[in-house]
Amino acid sequence: MTDAGQPTPQHPPEVAVSTRRRLSLLWLLPLVAALIAGWLGWRWLEDRGPQIVITFQSGDGLEAGRTRIKHKNVDLGVIESVRLSDDLSQVIATARMDRAAGRHLKEGTRFWVVAPRLSLAGVSGLSTVVSGTYVEMEPGGGEDRREFDALDDPPVIRADVPGRSFSLKAEQLGSLAQGSPVYFRGVQVGEVMGYNLSPQDRTVSVSVFVRAPYEGLVREGSRFWRSSGIQFTAGAEGLKFQTESLKTLALGGVVLETPPDPQAGEQAKDWSTFTLYEDQQSAAAARDRLRVRYRLEFPGSVQGLQAGAPVLMRGLTVGHVAAVRMEYDEANQQIHIPVDIDLEPDLVARTYGILDDKPMDEATLRKLVAIQVKKGMRGRLASGNLLTGQKLVSFDFEPGPHQPVPGTERSELPTVESSDIESITRSAGVLMDKVSALPLDGLIADLRGTLQSVSGLAGSPDLARSLAALAKALGSADALMRDADRQLPELVKSLRGVATAAQGTLNSANGLLGGGGGQADLAGVMRQLNDAARSFRVLADYLERHPEALLRGKSP
Incomplete structure (x- = not known):
């Protein structure tokens, strides 16, 4: 209370008010949303x-x-x-x-x-x-x-397919295309992946892929050649026709061959390069084996003989033709056509044991060939295919001593004339030239003149001389027919004319003799002449129907 007795006034308590501003919870919602959006955006970008x-x-x-x-x-x-x-x-x-x-x-x-x-x-x-x-x-x-x-076409082989790739060198692409099959003994083991042309040597490089587990079949000694899809063979059983699959016919194909161990060598590395041969024969001829070369020269033309043609010994292959070329000898001013052949001793099996397990070497083969030459081994050109005209070299044994043919003096092995149709035709032409040089026209004229003399002078004293001339002419014609051993169309034609003229003349002579009834001997002679003329006609008719009789003789 105060001095005046008044009560003391009451003051309200002081309240402490904070001046710091608080963040409202409402503001947390946009912040959380922004964080979530940022996190989602980061996840989306990631x-x-x-x-x-x-x-x-x-x-x-x-x-x-x-x-x-x-x-x-x-x-x-x-x-x-x-x-x-x-x-x-x-x-x-x-x-x-x-x-x-x-x-x-x-x-x-x-x-x-x-x-x-x-x-x-x-x-x-x-x-x-x-x-x-x-x-x-x-x-x-x-x-x-x-x-x-991006690739223009889908790849043939996917990258995840196990296997190995190899490169094949070829002169021509041929029928090969992307996806062409690769065969080993008829089983498809891979495909052709692609090809390109090398600008350096202008050869075609073909990329092939061999799938696992067949990639181990490709060795250093393996060979590749084209598969044509169609094969024709002719043998003792006749013609044989063999085809591959329709895919091979359409796209071509490649054949893989690996020789047996140890000739196969080590396993080929990835992207190793091999030669793509045209056929199996070319691949077989290219094997790494001993070849002994000889130079041959044949008489006459060598048309149809090409490099790669087989060299036969009594029908079996012992080598191949390496080259056929033309050479000019300036010293003698002569043209020579040497033929180089390679004899392969691996193709000749020996019946006795090989010393130290070593194969036949070059010296041994040359000694063997020299011995066979002394025994009569001779070489000649022979027809390999009558349809295509291709030729080959064939060796066989000829009896008697060898007489060198002109133009073959530089041949390392003796050669003889070919026995094919071309050589026979050439020999027939030479014979025809010789026959043409004979006085055949004069002989026929004498025969006709003699027969005319017989017809007109049947009762004259000159009959004996005419008959003698006729006998001489017939003897010459008979000798000419015995010497002819080839088809002679001109001679056959002339004989037919002679027989026709002789028959007509003898008919006239018979009529003349028929009026003279007292000349019996002369009539018998004329009958013989008539028979001779008939024989000439029969011979001419037979030769016209069977010209091969001049070569083979009369068939039974």
């Missing part, structure tokens, strides 16, 4: 993957936002945009890949368009008729990469 650029030669089937990029039918990305290059020669597609595909975008990664394709190798991409065209991705190795060039 899952989105890298962006790549693929260059195509054509834009067929490519649509921005719709064309997918797949691997084993699983989506890995999508084409975002498609545009032309600045020079309008290519199509550039920008694609967004998934995060899982980012680590597989390497230098060896390949892309190509999968669409329905119809070719000789078959039909592919039929599933895209329903699902639509897409881009296939095949992962590869190497450094990271973001720009790629």
Whole structure:
């Protein structure tokens, strides 16, 4: 209370008020939303993957936002945009890949368009008729990469297929194409992946792939040759026709052959280079084995003889023709056509044991050939194929001493005239020239004159002289017929004319003699002349029907 007795006034308590401003919980909602959006965006960017650029030669089937990029039918990305290059020669597609595909975008990664394709190798991409065209991705190795060039065609062999690749060198591509099969003993073991032309030596390089587990069949001594698909063979059983599969007929093929150990050598390394031969015979002739070369010269023409033709000994192959060329001898001013042959001792089996397990060497083979030459071994050209006219070299044994044929003095082995049809024709031509040189016209004229003299002078004293001349003429004609051993059309024609004239003349002579009834001896002579003329006619008719009788004699 106060001094005046008044009560003391009451003051309200002081309240401590904080001046710091508090954050409202309502503001936390936008912050949380921003954080969630940022996290989702970061996850989207992380899952989105890298962006790549693929260059195509054509834009067929490519649509921005719709064309997918797949691997084993699983989506890995999508084409975002498609545009032309600045020079309008290519199509550039920008694609967004998934995060899982980012680590597989390497230098060896390949892309190509999968669409329905119809070719000789078959039909592919039929599933895209329903699902639509897409881009296939095949992962590869190497450094990271973001720009790629798409393949024009799908690869024949995928990168994940085990096996080995090899390179074949050939002069011509022939019927081979991408996807052509590779066979080993009739079993397909691989395919042709592709080919290219070498600008250096202008040869064709064919890439082949042999799948596992067959890649071990390719050794250093292996041989490759083309498979034509169709084979004709002619033997004692007749003609044989053999074909491969329809795929080989359409695309061609390659045949792989590996000799037995130890001739096969070591296993071939990846991308080893081999020669692609035209056929099996060429591949067999190219084997690394001993060859002993001889120089031969044949009389006459060597038309039809080519390098690679077989060399036969009594019908069995003992070598091959290495070269056929023409040489000019300036000293003697003569042209020679030497034929080089290679004799292969591996083709000749010996009946006695080989010393120290060593094969026949060159010195042994030359000694063997020299012994056989002393026994009468001679070489000649023979027809290898009557249809194509190809020839070969054949050795056989001829009885009697060897008489060198002119023009073959420089031959290392003795040769003789060929026995084929061409040589027979040539010999017949020489004989015809000799026959043409004979006084055949004078002989026929004498015969006709003699017969006319007999007809007009049947009762004259000159009859004896005419008959003697006639006998001489007939004897000459008979000798000429005995010497003719080839088909002589001109001679047959002349004999027919002689027989016709003689028959007419003798008929006249018979009529004349019939009026003289007292000349019995002369009538008998004329009958003999009539029989001789008839014999000439019969002979001419027979030779006209059977000209081969001049070569083989009269058939039974």
